[in-house]
Amino acid sequence: MPSDRHGPRAGWGLKAATAGGVLFLHLPLLIIVLYAFSIEERSFAFPIPGFTTQWFGVAWEREDVRRALWLSVKVGAISMLVALVLGTLAAAAVWRSRFFGREAISLLLILPIALPGIITGISLRSAIGLLDIPFSTWTLVIGHATFCIVVVYNNVLARFRRTSRALIEASMDLGADGFQTLRHVILPSIATALLAGGMLAFALSFDEVIVTTFTAGQQATLPIWMLSELIRPRQRPVTNVVAVFVICVTFIPIIAAFWLTRDAQDTAGALK
Amino acid sequence: MTAAGVPAVAFEGVTRRFGDVLAVDDVSFSIADGEFFSMLGPSGSGKTTCLRLVAGFEQPGSGHIRIHGVNVEGVPPYRRDVNTVFQDYALFPHMTVGGNIEYGLMIRKVPAAERRRRAEEMLALVKLDGLYARKPGQLSGGQRQRVALARALINQPRVLLLDEPLGALDLKLREAMQAELKAIQRQVGITFVYVTHDQGEALSMSDRLAVFNRGRIEQIGSPAEVYDHPATPFVAGFVGQTNLLEGYLAQRLGGFPATYAVRPERIRIVAPDADVPSGFASIDGKVASVTYLGANSRVEVDADGGMLAVVEQNVDGGASVAGRVPGAVVRLVVDRRHIQAVSASR
Numbered sequence: 109m110p111s112d113r114h115g116p117r118a119g120w121g122l123k124a125a126t127a128g129g130v131l132f133l134h135l136p137l138l139i140i141v142l143y144a145f146s147i148e149e150r151s152f153a154f155p156i157p158g159f160t161t162q163w164f165g166v167a168w169e170r171e172d173v174r175r176a177l178w179l180s181v182k183v184g185a186i187s188m189l190v191a192l193v194l195g196t197l198a199a200a201a202v203w204r205s206r207f208f209g210r211e212a213i214s215l216l217l218i219l220p221i222a223l224p225g226i227i228t229g230i231s232l233r234s235a236i237g238l239l240d241i242p243f244s245t246w247t248l249v250i251g252h253a254t255f256c257i258v259v260v261y262n263n264v265l266a267r268f269r270r271t272s273r274a275l276i277e278a279s280m281d282l283g284a285d286g287f288q289t290l291r292h293v294i295l296p297s298i299a300t301a302l303l304a305g306g307m308l309a310f311a312l313s314f315d316e317v318i319v320t321t322f323t324a325g326q327q328a329t330l331p332i333w334m335l336s337e338l339i340r341p342r343q344r345p346v347t348n349v350v351a352v353f354v355i356c357v358t359f360i361p362i363i364a365a366f367w368l369t370r371d372a373q374d375t376a377g378a379l380k
Numbered sequence: 381m382t383a384a385g386v387p388a389v390a391f392e393g394v395t396r397r398f399g400d401v402l403a404v405d406d407v408s409f410s411i412a413d414g415e416f417f418s419m420l421g422p423s424g425s426g427k428t429t430c431l432r433l434v435a436g437f438e439q440p441g442s443g444h445i446r447i448h449g450v451n452v453e454g455v456p457p458y459r460r461d462v463n464t465v466f467q468d469y470a471l472f473p474h475m476t477v478g479g480n481i482e483y484g485l486m487i488r489k490v491p492a493a494e495r496r497r498r499a500e501e502m503l504a505l506v507k508l509d510g511l512y513a514r515k516p517g518q519l520s521g522g523q524r525q526r527v528a529l530a531r532a533l534i535n536q537p538r539v540l541l542l543d544e545p546l547g548a549l550d551l552k553l554r555e556a557m558q559a560e561l562k563a564i565q566r567q568v569g570i571t572f573v574y575v576t577h578d579q580g581e582a583l584s585m586s587d588r589l590a591v592f593n594r595g596r597i598e599q600i601g602s603p604a605e606v607y608d609h610p611a612t613p614f615v616a617g618f619v620g621q622t623n624l625l626e627g628y629l630a631q632r633l634g635g636f637p638a639t640y641a642v643r644p645e646r647i648r649i650v651a652p653d654a655d656v657p658s659g660f661a662s663i664d665g666k667v668a669s670v671t672y673l674g675a676n677s678r679v680e681v682d683a684d685g686g687m688l689a690v691v692e693q694n695v696d697g698g699a700s701v702a703g704r705v706p707g708a709v710v711r712l713v714v715d716r717r718h719i720q721a722v723s724a725s726r
């Protein structure tokens with residue numbers, strides 16, 4: 109009997125508690141989605157006065173929305189690339205060689221994400237200010253890369269640890285030099301870990317607010333734009349439309365990453 | 381081909397340290413071209429390190445290694461004309477069986493059609509026809525072992541290094557693979573350097589074998605030489621079973637107060653009043669225990685001066701051991717030629 113293998117069936121109390129927990133987590137998301145279709149522009153009136161899809165068109169037409177969206181995509185993509193390169197190199201070093209401070213590397217890499225964002229943000233701002241770097245897209249990228257690296261690092265290191273070192277020796281033994289071994293053996297072995305790590309990194313960067321606030325210049329990423337819209341509402345449902353869009357964009361990579369690494373139990377610590 | 385007489389592999393005073401551990405301690409030996417050469421020893425005896433030194437994964441701290449006469453100092457693994465069959469096979473999990481076997485040819489940019497043809501040939505050689513498109517994860521241990529062998533042999537190396545290749549297989553499969561490996565070696569005519577801790581494997585397959593202990597070679601010779609004339613007590617105990625005679629027993633059977641080794645199957649049990657043939661040594665004792673092992677039985681005899689193990693063939697089935705009951709008085713006789721003086725281990 110299946111219930112024998114999976115333990116006793118849950119009682120109604122446990123089921124109700126589970127349902128309550130799921131509702132508590134996801135009801136607010138539903139409200140956001142719902143009011144993206146409201147005809148009322150000023151407030152969250154209940155019940156909804158009427159339904160319309162006009163705000164999707166309005167949102168698409170607005171220049172500030174497009175600019176914020178494009179900046180978020182750009183910063184997310186570049187931070188992801190930086191994280192992929194640096195995170196993978198750090199993981200490879202920790203996996204392959206022994207050196208002084210090896211044990212400390214994991215802790216140091218995890219700090220930017222483990223510390224409160226406000227600390228990471230303010231220290232980055234001070235450092236950028238001290239170095240006299242003008243605030244720009246690139247300071248944003250630096251800020252986001254600091255916490256994206258650890259995501260890639262954790263994923264790739266977990267994969268490396270399940271990969272036999274003898275594979276590298278076998279490749280060299282069969283005539284492949286270092287570069288050929290990287291291309292034909294190492295990269296294919298860690299490909300899905302790179303994909304998963306990269307997508308998580310992008311998702312993290314895409315919805316980051318605190319570090320972004322401290323490292324952005326005059327520009328606004330999508331989350332920053334939304335925050336300012338909440339404070340000074342203008343066409344309130346447009347914000348909800350953008351929120352719906354962000355929910356979708358964030359969900360795709362997280363589900364994909366989950367699916368790609370579902371047989372791997374040890375990619376923990378990838379998300380905050 | 382190189383001129384006859386140039387060894388396939390030669391070690392000249394090779395030493396390799398790992399920290400404080402002397403893994404290989406001033407080792408010199410040579411392996412002839414086309415030979416099946418085994419390096420036998422317990423774990424940590426330096427045999428695997430010697431293999432890795434030939435492959436190029438380790439560099440000697442001092443001394444020289446020559447492969448077909450060429451000093452390979454500083455030559456990386458990918459420029460050495462040797463290939464390795466790894467202990468855990470080290471097949472590339474993301475590639476098919478065919479992709480694994482063709483890897484070396486792909487790196488050397490051999491055209492795809494020829495790669496495929498040669499891979500199919502190799503699959504036939506190791507009796508894996510039809511498994512070209514499988515993934516290593518879908519194969520059994522024995523099949524993976526064969527893929528690893530094919531992947532190394534397809535490059536036609538001049539020396540094939542095998543690192544305990546049968547260690548992970550069960551007994552029946554291991555015995556079948558021993559015979560097959562030996563047959564493949566005769567067929568391809570490549571020098572095989574075979575690392576194992578299994579003395580039975582080394583005895584049954586090798587042309588010659590080297591017995592390693594604590595980073596040094598205790599003895600090199602043909603299986604019969606090493607078995608019949610162990611040079612040291614270590615070799616006598618590690619290769620096959622042995623009775624080490626010391627003190628009174630040594631004096632009595634060997635004639636001198638030295639150390640001797642006698643194989644249990646070379647001792648015969650006779651009636652207590654039987655005559656001792658000329659050229660034989662004898663000693664009286666009482667049967668202490670009898671262990672029935674099917675093909676043979678092991679009889680422990682409490683002789684004057686110590687215990688002696690005797691192995692008797694059960695040529696008469698269970699009746700063979702009928703007279704061997706604990707407490708029975710017996711006489712042991714052994715041909716003096718089989719009482720082998722062994723020097724102390726270095």
